[in-house]
Amino acid sequence: MFQKRTGRLARFLDRSAGIFVLAALSFLRKRRSRPSHPRSFCFVKTGGMGDMVLLSAVIRQISLKYPEAEMTIVCSPENREAAELMTPCRVVVADHRRPVQLIRLRKLRTSDVLIDFGAWPRFDALISLLIPSRWRIGFRTEGQHRHFCYDEISDHNKKIHELDNYYNIAERYCEQTGVLPKLEAEKRAGLEKTVILHMYCGGHRYKSRMWAFENWAKLAKEIKNCGLYLAFTSYSAESPHLEAFLRNKGINAFIIADRPLVELASNFSSCLGVISVNCGISHFASACGAPVVELAGSVNPNRWGTLGANTVCVAPPEIAKMLCYGFEKDADKNSMDRVSVADVLSVAKKTIPLY
Structure with a gap:
C-alpha cells in the first residue's frame, strides 16, 4: 500500500516499552515441555x-x-x-x-503448540503471551530483544530467505519443507493479452522501494506498442493518484482497484504476466x-x-546496503533510480511473451 502500516509512536512503543515488558515478564515464566502429539496449533503473524x-x-x-x-x-x-483465502485456519x-480487542485473545481456546512467526516486532511476542497455549516457540533475532518468554527459541537467520526461516522454526511439524506458496484460482477469460502493473507498496521504508512514476509511464507505453x-x-x-497518473500520461488501461483477493487471484492466474515492485501483490x-517481473530496488x-x-x-x-528487516535507516534510498526502463523490458521479454 502507498502508506505506512504503523505510526511512529507505535514503533517507538514496540521498541522501548515492548522490550522492557517482555524482559520483566520473563522472570515469571517457567519453561514447559513440548507436547509430543499436538492436536491444536496457533500461529501468530502480523504484518x-x-x-x-x-x-x-x-x-x-x-x-x-x-490433518485432524x-x-x-x-x-x-x-x-x-x-x-482467510490461503490457509485452512480459523482467523x-x-x-x-x-x-x-487484544485482551479478548485471552478467551481463545488453549492450543497445544503456539508458533510466533514474527521476526522483530515485540508486539507479536506480547500477544503470543496473551494467547493460552501449552507450549510456545518464537524467534531470537539479533538486536531485537523479543525472545525472553518462549519455551523454545529458534534463531532467526538474516542471511536466508524469510520463507526458509519460517520452515526452520516449524520444521518438526511440516510434512515437507521448501514448498513454495501456491493458490489455485479460477481462470478468467479475456485477460490472455493483458499485462498487469503494480506501482505501489507499503511498510515503513516504502519510498525506497518505489520506482519513479515517469518510468512506469514509459514502460506502459512500450508494452502498449507491443499490441x-x-x-x-x-x-x-x-x-x-493512479487515475490522475493515467490521465496525465495519456495511458489507456484498466484499473483494478481494491478488489477482493479471490478476484485478484483470478485476474493474476489468467493474465499474460505481472510487473510489480517487491510487495505483497508480487508474492500473491x-x-x-x-x-512475475519484480523490481527489487x-x-x-x-x-x-x-x-x-x-x-x-x-x-x-550496485547497492550500498539493502533492506533486511524493512526498518533500516541506512539502506540505499536511491537504488531504484538505477533501475532503467530498458533493464525491466529486457528481463520482461524473457519472462512474459510481449511479442
Missing part, C-alpha cells in the same frame, strides 16, 4: 500480505501432517484476507490500534501462477524476493 503469502506454504505443510488438528492464526487487519485479528492490453492494480487509497501474483531479493518458477527479479547493478 503485510506478503508475509502471509509466504507463511501460507508452511501452514499448508503443517495441515498435511496434522485444530488450527488458528492470529494476524493483522492488513493480512487477514490473505490468511483471528489482532489490531494494535484496538487494545480491548497488448494494460491493467493497473491499486488499493482504494491509491486510486485517485506469483502464488497464483502468474509470470533496496529490498534484498535473497531475503524477501518473490518466489516462483516463472518469477525473475530486476535489481540495480
Whole structure:
C-alpha cells in the first residue's frame, strides 16, 4: 500500500516499552515441555500480505501432517484476507490500534503448540503471551530483544530467505519443507493479452522501494506498442493518484482497484504476466501462477524476493546496503533510480511473451 502500516509512536512503543515488558515478564515464566502429539496449533503473524503469502506454504505443510488438528492464526487487519483465502485456519485479528480487542485473545481456546512467526516486532511476542497455549516457540533475532518468554527459541537467520526461516522454526511439524506458496484460482477469460502493473507498496521504508512514476509511464507505453492490453492494480487509497497518473500520461488501461483477493487471484492466474515492485501483490501474483517481473530496488531479493518458477527479479547493478528487516535507516534510498526502463523490458521479454 502507498502508506505506512504503523505510526511512529507505535514503533517507538514496540521498541522501548515492548522490550522492557517482555524482559520483566520473563522472570515469571517457567519453561514447559513440548507436547509430543499436538492436536491444536496457533500461529501468530502480523504484518503485510506478503508475509502471509509466504507463511501460507508452511501452514499448508503443517495441515498435511496434522490433518485432524485444530488450527488458528492470529494476524493483522492488513493480512487477514490473505490468511482467510490461503490457509485452512480459523482467523483471528489482532489490531494494535484496538487494545480491548487484544485482551479478548485471552478467551481463545488453549492450543497445544503456539508458533510466533514474527521476526522483530515485540508486539507479536506480547500477544503470543496473551494467547493460552501449552507450549510456545518464537524467534531470537539479533538486536531485537523479543525472545525472553518462549519455551523454545529458534534463531532467526538474516542471511536466508524469510520463507526458509519460517520452515526452520516449524520444521518438526511440516510434512515437507521448501514448498513454495501456491493458490489455485479460477481462470478468467479475456485477460490472455493483458499485462498487469503494480506501482505501489507499503511498510515503513516504502519510498525506497518505489520506482519513479515517469518510468512506469514509459514502460506502459512500450508494452502498449507491443499490441497488448494494460491493467493497473491499486488499493482504494491509491486510486485517485493512479487515475490522475493515467490521465496525465495519456495511458489507456484498466484499473483494478481494491478488489477482493479471490478476484485478484483470478485476474493474476489468467493474465499474460505481472510487473510489480517487491510487495505483497508480487508474492500473491506469483502464488497464483502468474509470470512475475519484480523490481527489487533496496529490498534484498535473497531475503524477501518473490518466489516462483516463472518469477525473475530486476535489481540495480550496485547497492550500498539493502533492506533486511524493512526498518533500516541506512539502506540505499536511491537504488531504484538505477533501475532503467530498458533493464525491466529486457528481463520482461524473457519472462512474459510481449511479442
